[in-house]
Amino acid sequence: MNFKNRLNLIFYRLRYKFQEWKLRLSQRYEDLDKKGRERLTIMVIPHTDRRTINFIISYKAISIFIGIVVILLVISAVNVLSHSGSVHQLTELNLTNKDFIRQSSKMKEEVGSLHETIQYYYEKISSLYIKLGGDPARVSKGMGGAANLNQFASLQGTPQTDITDESFRIKEDIHNLKLSSELSDEIIKLIKKRKSIIRNTPSIWPTKGYVLFPFGKYLSPITGKEELNKGLDIGSFPGAEVVATAPGLVFDTGFSPATGYYIKLAHKFGWKTIYSNLDRVKVKKGERISKSDVIGYVGKTPENPIYHLHYEVHVGTQPLNPFSFLNQIQE
Numbered sequence: 001m002n003f004k005n006r007l008n009l010i011f012y013r014l015r016y017k018f019q020e021w022k023l024r025l026s027q028r029y030e031d032l033d034k035k036g037r038e039r040l041t042i043m044v045i046p047h048t049d050r051r052t053i054n055f056i057i058s059y060k061a062i063s064i065f066i067g068i069v070v071i072l073l074v075i076s077a078v079n080v081l082s083h084s085g086s087v088h089q090l091t092e093l094n095l096t097n098k099d100f101i102r103q104s105s106k107m108k109e110e111v112g113s114l115h116e117t118i119q120y121y122y123e124k125i126s127s128l129y130i131k132l133g134g135d136p137a138r139v140s141k142g143m144g145g146a147a148n149l150n151q152f153a154s155l156q157g158t159p160q161t162d163i164t165d166e167s168f169r170i171k172e173d174i175h176n177l178k179l180s181s182e183l184s185d186e187i188i189k190l191i192k193k194r195k196s197i198i199r200n201t202p203s204i205w206p207t208k209g210y211v212l213f214p215f216g217k218y219l220s221p222i223t224g225k226e227e228l229n230k231g232l233d234i235g236s237f238p239g240a241e242v243v244a245t246a247p248g249l250v251f252d253t254g255f256s257p258a259t260g261y262y263i264k265l266a267h268k269f270g271w272k273t274i275y276s277n278l279d280r281v282k283v284k285k286g287e288r289i290s291k292s293d294v295i296g297y298v299g300k301t302p303e304n305p306i307y308h309l310h311y312e313v314h315v316g317t318q319p320l321n322p323f324s325f326l327n328q329i330q331e
Contacts (some may be wrong), residue, residue, distance in 0.1 A: 033060075108166065115169050122176040129183045132190040138183065200268040202245035203325050204291070206275060207298055207309045209236030215321040230319040231274065231312030238307045240298040242275055244289045245311075245325075253281050259310065260301040265289060274312040277301055 044053040126139040213220075213233035220227045248267035255261050262276035263283060279299025289295060300307050313322040 111166060111169065115173055118173045118176055118180075122180050125180045125183050125187070129187055129190075132187060132194070134183070134186055134190065138179075138186075197269060199291070200246055200248075200271065201325065202267065202271060202273050202313050202322070204243070204245050205234070205326050206245050206273075206311050207234055207236050207240050207242045209234040209240065209298075209309070211235075211323070212306065212308050215319075215323060231310055232322040233277075233308050233310050235306065235308045236298045238298065238300075239279060240307075240309075241294045242278065242296045242298060242309055243292050244295050245273055245291070245313075246271060247291045248273070248289055250283050250285050250287045250289060250295075253283070253285050257302055260299055261296065263295050265295075270315050272314040272316075274310075274314070276310040276312075277304070277308055 041054055041056050046052070130136055130139060211232065212235035213229050215229055215232050217226055218229055219225070242263075244265060246265075246267045248265040248271070250263060251266045252264040253262065259276040261278035261281050262274060263278065263281055265273045265275075267273065275296060277299060278296040281296045283289060283293075283295045298307055298309050311322050313320045313325060
């Protein structure tokens, strides 16, 4: 049997099956239709002398009625389930809304606390910046206060609300943090500059001892007259080490009967220091000296037999009281 004949055979078999199913369905429909045409009589017999009421109804009508009832029940069940789902979703939405309100309130408290911390940090940075000699105009650029809040709201063209308030606070905090960062950089620069000045300012005791004669006018025990002391006389023991009070350059050394051996140092920013009444000198002219380096030793002079160091501090040609700098300026 070739392929074409086989296809024909399959086609006729399927056609036969289809006709058979069609016939069965037709017979089934006729049976149901015949059954549906059958009538059912419902009699209502009263207990009085009234006549009996008869209801004649077909099985087909009963089936249709039952079908309508079933459909209505299904639709009602679907509506009930849908309504239950809506109620459940509404309940979940209500719970979610309450949770959102609670989280929003907590976040608002945290934002408020953060705002206060940033404000405190900004005020401290600003205060330190001004104390170090910074420009007050830069500090005044910071945002803050109810007036700025109202101005911000009016510029935005919207009424002031909690959201507007929080938005302004966040913008204010971002601005102040940025400005605080810039001021911190400026403070570091100012401190480095101050540190350089302090490092090169005479600020330590040149030798161990006590104040024998202060700066200014004093009664000299040698002459018995009031004299002007341009420096500070520090009593000490013979041969005590004398150190440089700031880094600098030795620009002069020498000896005189009135001052004994002496050393003169030049420092940055116009500072000069003079060390006299020395027993001997350890440095040479033109030598670069660091702070705390030993430059000589305490001695005495023929005119003043007391072992002491005469120490002077000058800015340019103006002598200053050395005691004002001793242990007062620290790095």
